[in-house]
Amino acid sequence: MKTISIIIILLILSLIAYLSRHGLFSSVRISEKNTGPLLIVYKKHIGEYKNVGPVMDKIYYDLKNNHSIDTTKGFGLYYDNPKEVNRDKLRSIVGCIVEGRSKEELEHITGKYGVQEHPGSNSVVAEFPYKGKASIILGIFKVYPKLLAYINNENYPHNPIMEVYDLPNQKIEYTSSIELTADFYDALLQ
Template sequence: MKGKTIFLGILGLILVAMIGAFAYYGGFTKISPEIIQCGGETLVYEKMTGDYAQSAIVSDRVYQNLIDDHGIETTKGFGIYYDNPKTKEKSTLRSDVGCILETDFDKLDAIRADFEVSEYPLGEYLVAEFPNRGMSSVILGIIKVYPALERYVEENGYESDTPVMEIWDVPNKKITYRKQLIKRG
């Protein structure tokens, strides 16, 4: 009887720890997409073809190069994902991955020698936010946010196969998702 009680106690502790971790990484966060006027950021990036799971490696490479070669430290990374991984082969997925430049705009010419540089278009986007507390938040965000964005566009007459931008805001500990909006014709 004592062994059974200990086993149930340990099982209970594991369950509480799992629920706590799920909550900490954003598992209980309510996703409320809304249309917001935004954009205008200066993007420094590499074009990437292949599995979106490689985004962190590319983002880190851009970040480190900006520090090492240009003396610029950024606080926001991003990925713009052009293809739906449910309908395209992983090896053909297209994205732009890098950092958002918030200072040192006088160094853009030198940066262009190493990376692509562009300004993200101003416009109305479908936007949702999610906590960023590590890789588990990124995974939970994919699981929770993308379906909420898809539901919104389907229910409101927008195209579903449009690019999504993720902004990984380190100081504010959040991930912002922006979906391009195009009305169905």
């Protein structure tokens, strides 16, 4: 019986250590700053947000292997609140951020992907550690409530929230533009 208790305690400690590494005890600070511009290569996704990872990976590997475009940042732009919209109708665009190139240099892939400059704008921003998929899940529970509360308290528009997965800096940056209009975001879904 003592051995089982020790094993259970070790498993619990291991889980806490794992989740701690992925951000369990990280604080969330909200700020306002200018973000962008970003050159994004993306695909539209309708359905559960948990299913966007393979779409993002496909774009990353296609850009790398077939177009010699290396990227280190992925993104998801999430339009709908899963508490208010049916899961099979959730709208998002997902893909990669391409740095050091112009939109004109990527014209050869516009038939396959959307290519757009996400303009710079004043935004509400939160950062969270990115150590893997567990960080994304923890971020949903830790960041979104604080980010949405800040947006509501300031009476800012409820624009889609962009999650930027910054691999070199091992962080997720959550941004919601204060300035961009619904027309800009709706055009990305076309």
